[in-house]
Amino acid sequence: MMKIRDKFQNLMLQEDLNFLVTNRIPRITLTRFMGWWSQLRNPLIVKASIAVWRWFTDLDLSESKQQTFATLHACFTRELKPGLRPIDPNPAVMSSPCDCIVGACGVISDGMVFQAKGFPYTLDSLLSSPDLAQRWPSALEGGTFVTMRLTSSMYHRFHAPCDAHLSHVTYISGDTWNVNPIALARVKELFCKNERAVLQMKTAEGTPFLIVPVAAVLVASMRFHAVDVLLNLRYKGPNDIPCDAHYSKGQEMGWFEHGSTILVFVPPGYALAAGIENGKRIRMGEALLVKN
Structure with missing residues (x-):
């Protein structure tokens, strides 16, 4: 066998x-x-x-x-036994919001980032909404992006990377392409095609950043504790959902069903933590980004 x-x-x-x-x-x-x-x-x-x-x-x-x-x-959507994911206590560190394999990561340049080598996409396309596209690419220019892939067997809940405030969730209905490296190297702007949600957040100090969970094939839904509706392929709106949720670092924010990808975008002032690179396997709570 x-x-x-x-x-x-x-x-x-x-x-x-x-x-x-x-x-x-x-x-x-x-x-x-x-x-x-x-x-x-x-x-x-x-x-x-x-x-x-x-x-x-x-x-x-x-x-x-x-x-x-x-x-x-x-x-x-299982929970873990208590204490298995210690949170990096350094206030200068943004911890990983999930268990994952790090994908493409680096500097946001001219509003462009990468899903895989040779396969760029723009923040305008990812964000879709004209209001978001007007504000966020300029705010994030010169900052850092990280792609985090959750395989189907991983822990599927995601958590706040720092003490933070969530003000809006923008849900964007879309396709369900696989998000594994093979598909990312073949399908242009894949993340911009798939179902996703844009979470507009601020750190406790007021620094804006984005978390974008992206669904994939067999991912039946995304659940956010701050939103009182299950976001899935049958949900058509309203797309813009105001929130007023405060999180402590490491506090659970929601979950995927099956596995998918989380994208994190931060403005200048943060850099990748030591050892964070394409292919690195990390756990929720470990250092992901650090203040310069």
């Missing part, structure tokens, strides 16, 4: 096949189906689904606060 699994996983590493299987499919239909399937309260379905999930990935539930789950959704 292990040999069959290893052969299958090696097969899926072939880029053409991976892209075909995870993208040239009815993405939105399958994503809606996953939203329905994950809510089924049938112990046999839940156990079988988790077994299949483990077969395809490196899913490890040893850190989970719960060990039995009423639905697949409950497993996707």
Whole structure:
């Protein structure tokens, strides 16, 4: 069985096949189906689904606060045992909002950033809204961006990177392309095509920054504690949702269902923390950005 699994996983590493299987499919239909399937309260379905999930990935539930789950959704959005994600206490540090693999990261130049080498996109396209595009690219010019990819087996909740205030959530309905490195190197402006939410935030000192969770294939929804509606492909608006939520560093903000990507954009005055580079695997609470 292990040999069959290893052969299958090696097969899926072939880029053409991976892209075909995870993208040239009815993405939105399958994503809606996953939203329905994950809510089924049938112990046999839940156990079988988790077994299949483990077969395809490196899913490890040893850190989970719960060990039995009423639905697949409950497993996707599981909490961790207390104390497993210590938060960097340095007030000059923005900690990682999630467990992730760091993707493209660097300096924001001429309103442009990268999803992968040779594949740029503009903040204007990502933000979509004229009001956001008028304000944020200029405020972030010369600052830093970080792409954080959550695989399906990872802890899916995300947290405040610092003491912060959330003033607006702008939800942008869209497609559900896979966001793995293979797709990012093939689909231009992928993040600008997918379902996403723009979180307008400020640090306790008043420095503005953005967190942009981006959904992907099989990601049934995004949940933000500050918003009293489940944001998913069936939600059409209003797109601009005012908020007044205050967070302590490390406080939970919401979750994805399945796995996806979080983009962080900060203005000049911050730099990548030591060791943060493309391909680095980090955990929620570890240093991500640091004041210059």
